Amino acid sequence: MLELYPSENERKRNSFDAKNLKLALQALRKDGFVILHEVISTNHIESLRERMLADVDSILTLDDVPFQFNDGHLQQDPPPFPPYLFRDVLLNDFVVQITRATLGEGVKNTMYSGNTCLPNETQQPLHVDHGQLWPGLKTATPAFSIVANVPIVDMTPENGSTEIWPGTHLDTTRSHDEKDIKIAPEDEARRRAVVGPLQPNVPAGGVIIRDMRVWHRGMPNYTDTPRPMIAMVHFVRWWHTNKSLLFPIGTEAFFKDSPLTTITKFVEEPIDYISRNRKYDYQGSKL
Ligand SMILES: O=C(O)CCC(=O)C(=O)O
Ligand SMILES: [Fe+2]
Structure with a gap:
């Protein structure tokens, strides 16, 4: 597992030097993920934390949680x-440096959502967020979509750090057009015998960059x-998206000065970010 801490110089330039960039790209190719530490201001995370923890209560009162x-x-x-943008x-310049080097010019962000692990004793079924574009190849294609996960509290195995299965993005059995993204128990057992999963420790201020094909x-x-x-999900330029991320009119300039294109639509009306999401593959509380 590769964990990078930007040096003082890298921090000043807001980018990794050639050596660290190479390490990050290698880890992303081989393990399917890389962890960056101390790349986000803890003040920013604290401000998001206060709001998002309050929002959890509102979400839990919805008819359709x-x-x-x-x-x-x-x-x-x-x-x-x-003030939450x-x-x-x-x-994030360090993240974009890595996803741009992997996915190429025109890399675009198509998602600004998230996962909240409530106090609970269940685990999700093992799954991919995205299968292979060309399943069944001898060798998997390069990455075409990468998620940047930003924990809003210190994330540890105790509070539900995502379980990650290193190297599984190179398994070519899963297809992007399968309805069911879950991994069968026999495939899970087979892989466990080769390389088992891990749950990283990522203090607030860090980011996990993960190939969307990785089992987790x-x-x-x-x-x-x-x-x-x-x-946030970064895609190659040629990936088709028909949904834009909604932000308020007046925030256009914020998104301009980056090699990352954010797929945006700027709207006048309030954005219903609390109740616009839906259940997914819901199996009840007892698995
Ligand atoms: O919350 C997590 O740690 C992962 C959630 C996830 O993978 C999902 O909902 O697809
Ligand atoms: Fe997932």
């Missing part, structure tokens, strides 16, 4: 308006505080 697979795992959007979250799942949270985690 957007549970993902089972109770305890929520889809939760971060507030998509000032932060460059080091939405356009939400885990139990044994603490009494929810664990929100923002998710």
Whole structure:
């Protein structure tokens, strides 16, 4: 598992030097993920934390709570308006340096949502967020979509750090057009015998950059505080998207100065970021 801490010089330039960039790209290719530490201001995370933890309560009072697979795992959007729009979250230069080098010019962000692991003792079924574009090849294609996960609290195995299965993005059996993204128990057992999973420790201020094909799942949270985690999905330029991310009119300039294109639509009306998400593959609370 590769974990990078930007040096003072890298921090000044807001980018990794050639050596660290190479390490990050290698890890992303080989393991399917890389962890960056101390790349987001903790003040920004604290401000998001206060709002997002308050929003959890509102989401839980909805008639249709957007549970993902089972109770305890929520889809939760971060507030998509000032004062909660932060460059080091939405356009993080270290993250964009890595996803741009992997996905190429024109890399675009198509998602600004997240996963909240509530205090709960269930785990999600093991799944991919995206299967292979060309399944069944001898060798998997390069990455075409990468998620940047930003934990909003210190994330540990105790409070539900995502379980990650290193190297599984190179398994070519899963197809992008399969309805069911879950991994069969026999495939899980077979892989476990080769390389087992891990749950990283990622203090607030860090980011997990993960190939969307990597097998993973939400885990139990044994603490009494929810664990929100923002998710942004970067795609290659040629990926078709028909949904734009809504932000308020007046925030256009924020998105301009970055090699990352954010697929945006700027709107006048209030953005309903609390109740627009839906349940996904809901299987009830007892798996
Ligand atoms: O919350 C997590 O740690 C992961 C959630 C997840 O993978 C999902 O809902 O697709
Ligand atoms: Fe997932």
